Amino acid sequence: MATVRILNGSYRNKPVMDQTFTLVKGFQTDKRGSFVTVKNEGQFPQFDINEIQIRVDSIKELTFNGVSVADEIQDHIDLAPAKHAKEESDEAAMDRIATRFSVLDDMSAAAINGDIRAMIVSGPPGVGKSFGVETQMNKAVVFDQLAERPLRFNIVKGAMTALGLYAQLYKFSDRKNVLVFDDCDSVFADELSLNILKAALDSGKHRKICWNSDSRLLREECIPNQFEFEGSAIFITNLKFSSVKSKKLQDHLEALQSRCHFLDLTINTTRDKLLRIKQVHRDADGGLFADYDFDGDEAEQIIQYMEDNQGKLREISMRCCLKIADLVKINPTNWKNLAAVTICKE
Numbered sequence: 001m002a003t004v005r006i007l008n009g010s011y012r013n014k015p016v017m018d019q020t021f022t023l024v025k026g027f028q029t030d031k032r033g034s035f036v037t038v039k040n041e042g043q044f045p046q047f048d049i050n051e052i053q054i055r056v057d058s059i060k061e062l063t064f065n066g067v068s069v070a071d072e073i074q075d076h077i078d079l080a081p082a083k084h085a086k087e088e089s090d091e092a093a094m095d096r097i098a099t100r101f102s103v104l105d106d107m108s109a110a111a112i113n114g115d116i117r118a119m120i121v122s123g124p125p126g127v128g129k130s131f132g133v134e135t136q137m138n139k140a141v142v143f144d145q146l147a148e149r150p151l152r153f154n155i156v157k158g159a160m161t162a163l164g165l166y167a168q169l170y171k172f173s174d175r176k177n178v179l180v181f182d183d184c185d186s187v188f189a190d191e192l193s194l195n196i197l198k199a200a201l202d203s204g205k206h207r208k209i210c211w212n213s214d215s216r217l218l219r220e221e222c223i224p225n226q227f228e229f230e231g232s233a234i235f236i237t238n239l240k241f242s243s244v245k246s247k248k249l250q251d252h253l254e255a256l257q258s259r260c261h262f263l264d265l266t267i268n269t270t271r272d273k274l275l276r277i278k279q280v281h282r283d284a285d286g287g288l289f290a291d292y293d294f295d296g297d298e299a300e301q302i303i304q305y306m307e308d309n310q311g312k313l314r315e316i317s318m319r320c321c322l323k324i325a326d327l328v329k330i331n332p333t334n335w336k337n338l339a340a341v342t343i344c345k346e
Contacts (some may be wrong), residue, residue, distance in 0.1 A: 004036055005063040009056040011044060019043065022068075024051050027059045036062060048119050071268040093272065094279040101132055107173045108136040108262060111232040112153070116261055118201045120235045123265035126317020127276050129236045130155075130182050137178070155180045162192040163218075166211050169200050169231075170223050177231035185239050194252040200229040201259040232318040235260070274307060280318060288318070292325050302328065305336065312344040 002023040009016040021038035029033055035053040042051065056062060088096070110116045123129050137153045144151055154172055156179060165187055174178045178300065187193040199209045210226040211218065216224065241253045267276055274318055283287035289299045302324045310316060325336040 002010060002064070002066040004038060005103070006036070006054055007061045007063065009036075009054045009061055011052055012047075014044075016043075021054070023064065027062060027236050028063075034058060038048055038118050057238070061222050075090070089198045090275060090278070092345065093275045094282065097265070097267060097272065097279050098283060100263065101128065102191055102265060104132045104265070105136055107263060108133045108234065111178050111234055112136060112140050112176065114230075114232060116232060118235070118260040120237065120257065120260045120266070122237055122239070122241075124266050124273065124317075125183075125238050126315060126319040127263065127265065127273065128280065128318060130192075133180055133182075133234055133236060135179075140245060152177045153180065155182050156184050157182045158184060159186045160184055160193070161186075162190055163211070165193050166209065167217065167221065167223055169196070169209060169229055170227050172231050173227055173229045175230040178234060179231065180234045180236065182236045183238065184235075185237055188237070188239060188241075188253060188256075189249065191248065191252060194249070194256060196317075197233070198252070198255055198259065201233060201256070203259060224231045231259075270310055274303075274310065277303060277306065277318055277321050288321065289325050292329060294325075294328070298325075298328050300331075305339065307345065309339075310342075314345055315341060 004023045005020045005021050006016050007018060007020070010233060019042065022041060023035035023036070024039055024082065028037070029094070033056045034057070037051055037053050040047065040049055040052045104121060107119050111119055121129050121133070134155070137155075141151060141153070152174070154168065156168060160168075160181075168179055181187060187197065196209060200207055207229045208226060209229055212225065217223075241250075241257065267273055277288065281303065284290065287299055287304070292298075302321060305324060306313065306316065306321060311318060320343060324335070324339055327338045327342070331338060
């Protein structure tokens with residue numbers, strides 16, 4: 001049986017000195033420092049926990065018995081590099097984010113051209129997910145309008161039933177038609193809707209969708225009970241699929257993901273959201289506030305205000321940034337007081 005003698009350590013700020021424990025896992029390092037995982041065999045009876053982590057300053061505070069040196073420090077070797085990993089600079093992070101949004105533009109254009117069948121775009125609200133997709137669509141709409149062709153695109157927002165989904169897929173079932181589901185997360189929470197989507201986005205040559213029950217809606221709109229879907233679909237969502245608790249729905253979502261190109265915009269922290277704002281301001285023609293005709297350093301003041309008050313703002317997003325810009329236009333000298341009342345938490 002492997003054991004470890006701890007010469008000087010602590011558990012929940014309680015000192016552990018010259019005590020021997022049954023070893024569970026060898027020396028490890030995380031953001032808080034170093035520790036070893038052991039069994040709690042009555043040493044801390046006040047805590048009803050079978051395994052505990054004893055914190056130590058270094059591996060020199062440990063003496064192992066019944067285990068090889070390699071096993072003693074293996075976890076330390078695996079985890080230590082992460083602690084010393086080079087932090088991503090602001091410029092590198094902005095370039096990373098810009099690259100992801102460039103990929104979003106390319107993939108949206110590919111869906112419009114019928115080159116890909118489906119894409120899921122995941123990211124937090126207010127970072128420009130929808131804007132990128134709609135921009136590509138508006139470019140394509142120009143040619144349709146000039147040729148007086150019916151529009152090939154539709155953006156669905158809000159709640160949608162399975163029957164409504166079936167009807168929308170039929171209306172935009174031709175090749176090079178695109179349905180965009182923008183924050184329409186109800187389709188991900190309904191098993192019937194997910195089954196319809198799986199059929200529509202199947203990897204087979206022919207994608208037949210069926211509605212095998214009577215429906216007055218389908219009759220009134222002359223929608224058949226089965227059809228072949230040749231269009232494409234784009235899902236824009238804030239939803240983290242991994243957070244869905246239902247095992248049944250998780251299986252459906254995994255099947256849906258396997259049928260789609262999946263683009264995570266990698267904006268996962270407050271810092272990333274602020275850098276996305278800076279990146280758009282850096283790369284946009286005329287900057288993020290081009291429509292406001294600012295003639296001074298108002299743009300820099302707005303972004304700096306968001307950085308200084310990131311813990312107070314109700315949200316960190318481009319929408320919030322533009323709300324502040326509105327306040328600057330309303331009252332150039334007192335906009336910070338307006339912001340404190342209207343966009344900050346109480």
